Amino acid sequence: MPRVDNAETTVTAEPTATATTTATTATEPAASSAQTASARARPSRSGKPQGQWKVDGTAPLNANEELKAADNGLNVRERIERIYAPGGFDSIPDDDLHGRFRWWGLYTQRKPGIDGGRTAQLEPHELEDRYFMMRVRTDGAALSPQALRVLGTISTEFARGSADISDRQNIQYHWVGIEDVPEIWRRLATVDLESTTACGDTPRGFLGSPVAGIAADEIIDPTPVITEIKRRYLGDPDLANLPRKFKTAVTGHPSQDVVHEINDISLVGVVHPELGPGYDLWVGGALSTTPRLAERLGAFVREDQAADVWHGVVRIFRDYGYRRLRNKARLKFLLAAWGPEKFREVLESEYLGYSLADGPAAGAPVGPADHVGVHPQKDGRVYVGATTTVGRVGGGLLSALADLVETVGAEAVRLTPFQSVVVLGVPTDGVDELLTGLDQLGLSTRPSPFRRSTMACTGLEFCKLAIVDTKDTAAHTISVLEDRLRDITPQLEDSISLHVNGCPNSCARIQTADIGLKGQIVTTEEGEQLPGFQVHLGGSLAAPGLEQPQLGRTLRQHKVAARDLPDYVERVVRRFVVSRAPGESFAVWAHRAEDEELR
Known part of the structure; x- marks a missing residue:
């Protein structure tokens, strides 16, 4: 069964039963000759065509391409509104359910109660529930209080209170029934939001600077x-x-x-x-x-x-x-x-x-990319960045945030690629009230080095490819580290990023974290099989003081059980504080440290 992945999670796509062999092709002609197009190709070692439309033609070469060729994925919206929402889950055929629904931000979610050890053993239909994850793209837009309330009421009315900020500045809901999808779309449209091509083989949601148009610098x-x-x-x-x-x-x-x-x-x-x-x-x-x-x-x-x-x-x-x-x-x-x-x-x-x-x-x-804290705007007001706990913003939080924004006279909120929020256009005389209100909502403008930079993907709770719980594991680890490492926190000039992923994919950007964790089943020395992680250390993207971005290193045969994660992180962070050079970042230290220091 072919696997098809998306930006933050991965699902399985089913081939259509009766696919045509005519692909959707470009409307404009190629600018170069056939010989020039052929020159672009690099033959595979097998000598097989690679499915490059301008080189090999548009005939589909696998089941996923056949599905897309049979019907443009955008066309499924009309069927959702006219047939599937009135007819219910059982009215949806496999090729739309496991394929084209992605073009409108919809995936079936994982059925509760299936442990991670069975993920690779079961077929997709055995793993999936009759409810959907729905992804809403924001494309870096400033969300007005009205938009926040719409997002919040969708969470409470249609998604059992679920709502997560993804690391693509999207909002992701769970427990969405097909019957409610048209009404959710209608409400999103009232505030210029949508799920169009939020998933699928398409241009996904755009990342935009959370401080676009307002930062003084x-x-x-x-x-x-x-x-x-x-x-x-x-x-x-x-x-x-x-x-x-x-x-x-x-x-x-x-x-x-x-x-x-x-x-x-x-x-x-x-x-x-x-x-x-x-x-x-x-x-x-x-x-x-x-x-x-x-x-x-x-x-x-x-x-x-x-x-x-x-x-x-x-x-x-x-x-x-x-x-x-x-x-x-x-x-x-x-x-x-x-x-x-x-x-x-x-x-x-x-x-x-x-x-x-x-x-x-x-x-x-220059400066931290997460924008946490209070910063000047070009118009004399300020913007304020605050962390969530691994992106969770459901249970009425979005609506309460809308009320707070209006109360202090701020203008809007943007989401960030770090699963956090930035409040825009805050009057200087409203800053203290905003900071207090954000803390009461669990949104911290003065987070610990661990709460600030910990991210987690959807994980076992809802994702059909996940092997390990992520959100709760990460949240628990944050709380434990804040307590245990209180004595050395003042010595950590920079936050230490901890990215927790539920499967071998990198929806939580594990290779670019100080400590990246790839979910898998691990075997203890006693032979017990447990949920756990492969460890990646020393990854970093653009950051002050780092000459080049770098991917994390993987320690051979080094894995940690999920239950032992707080112990492991505490051990490594304490070693870093003791053995680092003056001013050295965790990422730089992790790449030069001996393997034993990192275990």
């Missing part, structure tokens, strides 16, 4: 770029059949706050010496089981060029991306084969029709 406001891309291309049928998911990030803030190194395309604010503020173009980043950091193309993108450049890159992926094997179908594999110079040449000659200016690289990041 901003290089360029990315809001117009995101708005224009969405206006032109969100829900475009010609972009609804990509080889796999496509992730976007745009920021103009010097903290580089959108994890640009691990997106398929990123635009990072920079000042060109002649052309002024614009964007540095990065492509080809992604994690999962084969992590690869993005690369600069050396091109400077003006604001008025950004939407065209984004459209060009996503069409390169559509037309030249590898489709034969799902595990090779991300843009990072095409970039690895072509290299950045060829990628830029194809972008300019075949898709833009003009050359981009050479541009400078963005400087080293």
